[in-house]
Amino acid sequence: MGLPKLPKVSDPGLDETAKMLTPQRIEEVINRVIQKETAARLKVYMNTCVHCGLCSDACHWFLSNDRDPRFSPVGKVKQTLWEILRKKGRVDPDFLKECSRIAHTECNVCRRCSMYCPFGIDIAYLLLLVRRICSLLGLVPQFLQDTVNSHAVTLNQMWVKQDEWIDTLQWQEEDARDEVKTARIPLDKEGAEVFYSIIGPEPKILAQLIANMAQIMTVGGVDWTMPSLDGWDNSNMAMYSGDFETMGRVERVHHEAALRLKCRRIVMGECGHAFRGAMYDGPKWLGWKEPPIPLIHAIDFYHELLTSGRIKIKQKFEEPVTVQDPCNVVRGRGLGGKLREIVRMTCANFTEPEPGLEHNYCCGAGGGTINCGPPWKPSRVKGNRVKAEQFEATGAHIIITPCHNCHSGIEDIVAGYNLGMHVKFFSEILVQVMDVPEDLQA
Amino acid sequence: MYDLISRYLVWIAFAVFVFGMAYQFINLVIQAKRDKVIFPYMTWKHSFRSLLHWIVPFASKNMRIRYETTIVTFFFHLCVVLVPIFLTAHVVMFSFAWGPSWSSLSASVTEWITILVLLALVFFLLRRLMLPEVRFVTYPSDYVLLAVAAAPFVTGFIARHQWFDYETMVLIHMIAGAIMLMAIPFTRLSHMLFFPFTRAYMGSEFGAVRNARDW
Ligand code: HEM
Ligand code: SF4
Ligand code: SF4
Numbered sequence: 001m002g003l004p005k006l007p008k009v010s011d012p013g014l015d016e017t018a019k020m021l022t023p024q025r026i027e028e029v030i031n032r033v034i035q036k037e038t039a040a041r042l043k044v045y046m047n048t049c050v051h052c053g054l055c056s057d058a059c060h061w062f063l064s065n066d067r068d069p070r071f072s073p074v075g076k077v078k079q080t081l082w083e084i085l086r087k088k089g090r091v092d093p094d095f096l097k098e099c100s101r102i103a104h105t106e107c108n109v110c111r112r113c114s115m116y117c118p119f120g121i122d123i124a125y126l127l128l129l130v131r132r133i134c135s136l137l138g139l140v141p142q143f144l145q146d147t148v149n150s151h152a153v154t155l156n157q158m159w160v161k162q163d164e165w166i167d168t169l170q171w172q173e174e175d176a177r178d179e180v181k182t183a184r185i186p187l188d189k190e191g192a193e194v195f196y197s198i199i200g201p202e203p204k205i206l207a208q209l210i211a212n213m214a215q216i217m218t219v220g221g222v223d224w225t226m227p228s229l230d231g232w233d234n235s236n237m238a239m240y241s242g243d244f245e246t247m248g249r250v251e252r253v254h255h256e257a258a259l260r261l262k263c264r265r266i267v268m269g270e271c272g273h274a275f276r277g278a279m280y281d282g283p284k285w286l287g288w289k290e291p292p293i294p295l296i297h298a299i300d301f302y303h304e305l306l307t308s309g310r311i312k313i314k315q316k317f318e319e320p321v322t323v324q325d326p327c328n329v330v331r332g333r334g335l336g337g338k339l340r341e342i343v344r345m346t347c348a349n350f351t352e353p354e355p356g357l358e359h360n361y362c363c364g365a366g367g368g369t370i371n372c373g374p375p376w377k378p379s380r381v382k383g384n385r386v387k388a389e390q391f392e393a394t395g396a397h398i399i400i401t402p403c404h405n406c407h408s409g410i411e412d413i414v415a416g417y418n419l420g421m422h423v424k425f426f427s428e429i430l431v432q433v434m435d436v437p438e439d440l441q442a
Numbered sequence: 443m444y445d446l447i448s449r450y451l452v453w454i455a456f457a458v459f460v461f462g463m464a465y466q467f468i469n470l471v472i473q474a475k476r477d478k479v480i481f482p483y484m485t486w487k488h489s490f491r492s493l494l495h496w497i498v499p500f501a502s503k504n505m506r507i508r509y510e511t512t513i514v515t516f517f518f519h520l521c522v523v524l525v526p527i528f529l530t531a532h533v534v535m536f537s538f539a540w541g542p543s544w545s546s547l548s549a550s551v552t553e554w555i556t557i558l559v560l561l562a563l564v565f566f567l568l569r570r571l572m573l574p575e576v577r578f579v580t581y582p583s584d585y586v587l588l589a590v591a592a593a594p595f596v597t598g599f600i601a602r603h604q605w606f607d608y609e610t611m612v613l614i615h616m617i618a619g620a621i622m623l624m625a626i627p628f629t630r631l632s633h634m635l636f637f638p639f640t641r642a643y644m645g646s647e648f649g650a651v652r653n654a655r656d657w
Contacts, residue, residue: 040473040480048636051584053576057507062575069578078579115656116504118496119637120644280651284479334653358654359503 003070009375013142014100018093021137026096029136030089038129045121046085049074055123058116060361061106064385071383073113073123076102080130093139100139103130105376106383108369109240110327110362124367128242135242143373147237150200152246155253156233157200166228168203169210176214179431181442183218185210188261189225194301195263195293196224197254199235199271199404206404209269212427216302219436220310224267231257234268235404236277240368244285251282258293265294267301270425272328272403273366279333297329299402302426303338306345314435316348321429322396323353324410325360326403336360342426343400346433351394361387363401365409380409381416388417402426447616455620462627463635470639484646492645493638495657502657511569518562521555522591523634556599563592583630590625593618 034042056062056072069075080099084091109124117123134140140148150159160168169185176183186192196217202209217224226232231253238246255278258266268275275297283291305311323343330336336357343350353360364384369376387410391399399414399421401407410423474480495501505512567588570576597618601611625631648656 039477040470041477043473044470044636044640047630048633048640050587050630050633051576051579051581052511053573053579054504054508054511056575057504067575069575072575072578074579075575114644115502115648118502118504119633119640120492120496120656121640122644122647287478289482331648331654332652358656 003068006070007379009101009379011141011372011375013140013145014097017138017140018097021093021096021139023090023092026091026093026137027089030084030091030133033129033133033136034085034089037132041122041125042129045126046082048119049077049117049121052118055113055117055121058113060112060364060386061383064383064387071106073107073117076107077123077126081126084130084133096134096137096139099130100134100141103127103134104141104144104241105369105372105379108327108362108364108367110366111331112327112359112362115331115358131240131242132244133242140241140243141372141376143375144237144241144368144371147371148241148243148246151236151238151250152243155230155250157235157237158204160200160203160233162229165203165232168207169226172207172210173214175208176211176218178442179211180215180218180436180440182440183211183214185214186225187228189223191262191264192223192225193264194222194224195258195261195266196226196269197232197234197258197266197274198226198269199274200233201235201404202269209425209427212425212431213269215431215436216305216311216427216434219434219440220305222305222310225261225263227257227261229257231255231260234266234274234278235271236274236282237368237371239277239281240273240371247277247282248285251277252286254278254282255292263293265296266291268295268297270298270402270404270407270427272297272326272332273368273405276328276332297333297335297402298426299329299335299339299342302342302430306342311430312435313346313433315433317346317398317429317433318348319398320349320351320394320396321347321398321400322351322391322394323356324363324399324401324403324406325353325356325358326401326406327360327362327366329403330360331358334358339402346426346429347400351396353390353394355390361390363387363403363406363409364413366403366405370405370409370412377412381412384409384413385417388413388419391421392417392419397421398429399423400426400429447613451616451620455623458624459626462624466627466632466635470636480643483651484643485650488646488649489642490645491649492656493641495655496641514562514565517558518566521559521562525555553599553602556595559595560592560599563588563595587625587630590622590629590631594622 051074053072053074055074059071059073061071062068065071070079080102107127109128111124113123114120147157150157154160169187173183173185196213198210234254236247236250238250268278279291279295321343323339325336325339355361364380364387369380399410401410401423402425407423407425414421414423499512499516500506570580570584594615597611597615600606601608601615626634644656648654
């Protein structure tokens with residue numbers, strides 16, 4: 001088939017490491033993974049897929065690239081795993097570089113395709129398996145690998161040192177007090193009702209979100225805490241690179257930090273992949289059926305605060321808004337309904353995105369794809385034109401995105417397609433519209 | 443020759459089919475236990491909920507988007523799965539009770555079923571050739587599979603119309619039928635066996651674990 005050549009992207013994480021690979025090592029790693037780490041799912045999915053292509057319409061990459069078959073879910077599996085298995089692992093480094101490009105940078109492991117395949121084949125799982133193989137061979141896009149290295153060394157994603165972490169919290173506590181006089185960020189408070197965790201980039205580049213939360217917690221009268229030591233970062237890029245050993249360590253430390261402080265439950269900030277790691281992928285790898293301590297996403301928590309009346313609304317947000325349903329908490333946790341409820345409770349002018357809820361398109365940034373960094377940004381933005389069209393059709397000015405990956409990804413889409421919209425976390429809306437009782441006002 | 447085939451081949455094919463399916467099923471259970479994350483997460487309720495939405499035509503969003511495929515595939519599968527199961531079962535039962543008895547569906551119904559199945563297979567073939575996303579993932583074996591599915595119907599049709607030597611055609615027809623039956627457990631046609639399980643697993647993972655719908 002005469003398909004146009006895709007632009008060549010150079011990435012030292014792939015180009016340089018590929019030079020060090022030998023055929024023996026490739027074959028050994030592939031066969032070890034297939035034999036030791038896979039069983040029924042791989043076998044049955046491979047035997048069951050009738051090559052019908054019905055999963056194609058699920059994928060925003062396929063739809064946005066004018067139905068280019070190389071971007072369909074099964075097309076990506078064909079170009080990677082089918083070939084690997086057909087050749088029994090005897091593939092060359094250049095081929096594996098392509099595998100990493102496809103699996104790491106052109107699939108968001110968002111699982112929309114599992115809702116479109118008549119057999120419910122988990123293509124995201126198959127592409128994660130490709131990532132696993134690539135990762136064990138060292139073939140990971142450089143920027144993504146750097147975040148994984150940071151996780152492995154510092155147990156947070158952004159090389160944040162402990163003194164920087166505490167400094168940031170102090171600074172944010174002060175900022176919060178400019179709005180809510182009694183706002184505090186209690187560190188290491190044993191037995192607190194809520195253990196609040198966030199992702200590494202928050203202290204690094206979006207610190208005001210921590211101040212927002214301090215205000216919300218104080219107004220809601222929540223007994224909460226954050227840890228001063230490792231375990232504060234709930235993000236997990238190792239889950240997406242394929243370095244599951246590091247993924248397991250990161251998740252264990254996160255849960256253990258909450259257990260050590262004897263907290264009643266973990267509330268996670270507005271991030272989808274972090275939730276997936278803490279709730280599903282991490283525990284599964286560690287051999288736990290469920291997380292050892294109750295765990296909820298911020299949407300659930302805001303919903304509790306608003307429906308129980310712990311936080312009241314002063315005046316609703318007027319500008320027209322729509323939402324981005326983050327895959328990992330909507331398709332991954334069914335929080336789409338609650339998200340709409342809290343948005344309706346706080347915003348006067350809400351338009352549904354179409355498609356929405358479980359059928360929403362991924363932001364295109366999830367699954368570690370945005371963490372593959374600037375070299376891969378053009379293809380990522382091009383690969384999600386349908387997202388831009390979807391938002392444009394809502395006529396909204398603000399897109400509420402309760403997920404960090406979505407937030408950054410959609411900012412790129414808004415800029416790339418000149419949508420002229422703004423992207424906000426829900427907490428940014430909430431601090432603006434909540435009723436701060438007189439005695440707490442600064 | 444005719445006697446030999448009509449007497450034994452059908453039974454051999456049945457035996458291969460039944461034992462092949464049993465083997466695949468047992469293997470599936472063993473492998474699923476090794477893949478530790480399968481059984482702990484499965485629930486009956488969510489399995490059946492998902493199956494229902496993917497067996498009833500148009501009950502899932504993708505079946506509505508690709509409505510033409512849904513209609514064709516539904517008729518096709520009704521014909522290739524349900525009819526032979528009931529038909530052959532009836533014939534076998536009849537044979538046991540009253541000796542040989544050949545047709546239990548009227549000639550015109552059989553004729554229509556055959557034509558519908560063949561048209562459906564032509565549709566699958568055209569889809570495969572014309573839609574880039576299907577063509578891209580097509581291996582030669584996919585055409586072979588379509589041929590294996592078509593052969594019993596084509597040869598049956600020819601035999602009934604007595605276009606060539608009738609007896610030879612019936613022989614070829616029986617061989618084709620036997621090949622298809624024996625191919626089911628060992629090729630991608632095993633999707634017949636795996637469908638309920640892959641669906642049930644994904645239904646459970648979406649429903650019970652992730653609190654979401656998968657249709
Ligand atoms: C309970 C039994 C079965 C179930 C649930 C089932 C289900 C499916 C499904 C979901 C598809 C997906 C693609 C589509 O809808 O077109 C499919 C395709 C297909 N099935 Fe089945 N199937 C069954 C039995 C069979 C049998 C017995 C045969 C064969 C002879 C068969 C032959 C085919 C063929 C030829 C395709 C089309 C593949 C293509 O696109 O080229 N199926 N089946
Ligand atoms: S991006 Fe989503 S829909 Fe596309 S192949 Fe990956 S998991 Fe499937
Ligand atoms: S993954 Fe499912 S929908 Fe996609 S080609 Fe295979 S069987 Fe068809």
